[in-house]
Amino acid sequence: MAPRVLISDKLSAAAVQIFADRGVDADFLPDIGKDKARLQEIIGGYDGLAIRSATKVTEKLIGAAGRLKVIGRAGIGVDNVDIKAATSRGIIVMNTPFGNAITTAEHALSMMMAAIRQIPAADASTQAGKWEKSKFIGRELTGKTLGLIGCGNIGSIVADRALGLKMKVIAYDPFLTPERAISLGVEKVELETLLARADVISLHTPLTDKTRNIINDETLAAMKPGAVLINCARGGLADEMAVRAALDSGKLGAAAFDVFVEEPAETNPLFGAPNFVATPHLGASTLEAQENVALQVAEQMCDYLLHGAVTNALNMPSISAEEAPKLAPFVRLAEQLGLFAGQLTESGIETVRLEYAGAVAELKTEALTAAALTGLLTPLLQTVNMVSAPALAAERGLSVEELRRGKRGAYETYIRLTVVTERQERSVAGTVFADGKPRIIQVKGINMEAELGAHMLYITNEDKPGFIGHLGTELGSAGVNIATFNLGRSAPGQDAICLVEVDGEVPPDVMARLQAVSHVKQVKALRF
Numbered sequence: 001m002a003p004r005v006l007i008s009d010k011l012s013a014a015a016v017q018i019f020a021d022r023g024v025d026a027d028f029l030p031d032i033g034k035d036k037a038r039l040q041e042i043i044g045g046y047d048g049l050a051i052r053s054a055t056k057v058t059e060k061l062i063g064a065a066g067r068l069k070v071i072g073r074a075g076i077g078v079d080n081v082d083i084k085a086a087t088s089r090g091i092i093v094m095n096t097p098f099g100n101a102i103t104t105a106e107h108a109l110s111m112m113m114a115a116i117r118q119i120p121a122a123d124a125s126t127q128a129g130k131w132e133k134s135k136f137i138g139r140e141l142t143g144k145t146l147g148l149i150g151c152g153n154i155g156s157i158v159a160d161r162a163l164g165l166k167m168k169v170i171a172y173d174p175f176l177t178p179e180r181a182i183s184l185g186v187e188k189v190e191l192e193t194l195l196a197r198a199d200v201i202s203l204h205t206p207l208t209d210k211t212r213n214i215i216n217d218e219t220l221a222a223m224k225p226g227a228v229l230i231n232c233a234r235g236g237l238a239d240e241m242a243v244r245a246a247l248d249s250g251k252l253g254a255a256a257f258d259v260f261v262e263e264p265a266e267t268n269p270l271f272g273a274p275n276f277v278a279t280p281h282l283g284a285s286t287l288e289a290q291e292n293v294a295l296q297v298a299e300q301m302c303d304y305l306l307h308g309a310v311t312n313a314l315n316m317p318s319i320s321a322e323e324a325p326k327l328a329p330f331v332r333l334a335e336q337l338g339l340f341a342g343q344l345t346e347s348g349i350e351t352v353r354l355e356y357a358g359a360v361a362e363l364k365t366e367a368l369t370a371a372a373l374t375g376l377l378t379p380l381l382q383t384v385n386m387v388s389a390p391a392l393a394a395e396r397g398l399s400v401e402e403l404r405r406g407k408r409g410a411y412e413t414y415i416r417l418t419v420v421t422e423r424q425e426r427s428v429a430g431t432v433f434a435d436g437k438p439r440i441i442q443v444k445g446i447n448m449e450a451e452l453g454a455h456m457l458y459i460t461n462e463d464k465p466g467f468i469g470h471l472g473t474e475l476g477s478a479g480v481n482i483a484t485f486n487l488g489r490s491a492p493g494q495d496a497i498c499l500v501e502v503d504g505e506v507p508p509d510v511m512a513r514l515q516a517v518s519h520v521k522q523v524k525a526l527r528f
Ligand SMILES: NC(=O)C1=CN([C@@H]2O[C@H](COP(=O)(O)OP(=O)(O)OC[C@H]3O[C@@H](n4cnc5c(N)ncnc54)[C@H](O)[C@@H]3O)[C@@H](O)[C@H]2O)C=CC1
Pocket: 075, 076, 077, 078, 097, 100, 101, 104, 149, 150, 151, 152, 153, 154, 155, 172, 173, 174, 175, 176, 204, 205, 206, 207, 208, 210, 211, 232, 233, 234, 258, 259, 281, 282, 283, 284, 285
């Protein structure tokens, strides 16, 4: 059955076409994002949800989205998505980090020019028949200093264009490396320096605990008199009451905001302030940007729903369409190793160690680790997948270690999972053969070569004559057919492990009789 996607916001029609061309059923209901009750009712029928900013993807909505696998944001900011709730339900959240960056940077520059030359007010006055030439004296940008708070995708495009306007650009961004600053032609400064030196300040950070109200009474007081403030990033970066007071007092010469604490902003403390310019979150609203983000999000969602390829996810490492088929057998192996260890582990897990050797060490091991954790946690939790497993493991305080090395022994590829509990350390290793099928090649350091079937018996015993015969007789007399039989031992007469694939569930009374077979230490039924 084709996957079903709901487009719940106003996305360009280009997205609908991509979904159709790629064989994904898409329902284009662009107003439903605002109808929370109706969205809640229908979301359960979809594998994918494509949104802009109007749809609020809350924990409650995610709770009703039983089959949802991916949420695609046609745009950058994902503050309308509860990523934590999505992650814990195993739903990928992806955005399109570049498609609207140029357009938004251009909007920030338009707002800067509109504010510094008072264009909206001059326009209203002129069209009202006044000819107030002396009222609208602006300032020239050439030679002025632009201070960017946040110099990522959009900030760096604003910098490039502002340099073209012959402005000097300084930036406060703790994650901007000195090398990148040099290559962008901007001077990296501390916030205090930026506030003291900038003639125009433009905000380009996400809204986080650190950036909320980064523009407040105190930072406004530290700005140059008559500074101009631009916010085309997120409402909440500036304290709107403080900005209003600064405009009223003339401390700020002008301000231009595209984004507001409450959106849609029908009323706002800033409305009507002197030299204030507002647009209704138009930063990304150009034909080009909307087409870019719609095409990109639709392609990304199709790649994931149809091929398991992950691009621009915020809660999962990227896996390209080329990598996905290469990774698939190792994902299966890692998950089987996790399931194996998870079913045998009865006490609290402290550390999970994954060792990748040979060709597999060159692949996306984060994804394989996520698969191993999925297997490991499956016996403990009801629903877990590669998206939710790392977060669930972290929530449970598991320490996860990854080691990568060159080829080990005879195998081209080798993955070993070691689980350290408060009582013991247990490891299980495997490989993938040329047939693409995973094999278990080591359990607790004992070599063997076993393919895992749906029903397995894991038996630890002493390596003594007669044991195999006894085991066969017990299973045979209970009508349990043996599909495969794999043995390994540490040394003659010492510890041995037996992995038996059987054609169906082994009844509890038979399990009890197997446990009583001489030289058997432990018998456990495992499901894969
Ligand atoms: N108005 C609109 O329609 C649009 C708004 N946006 C918003 O623009 C903002 C920037 O987007 P991008 O440039 O694509 O993001 P980005 O992630 O590429 O860049 C953000 C930058 O902010 C920096 N940063 C993070 N915390 C900081 C802090 N405490 N102080 C200073 N810098 C900090 C980061 O290091 C990064 O370089 C986002 O909030 C996004 O949601 C994006 C597109 C359209």
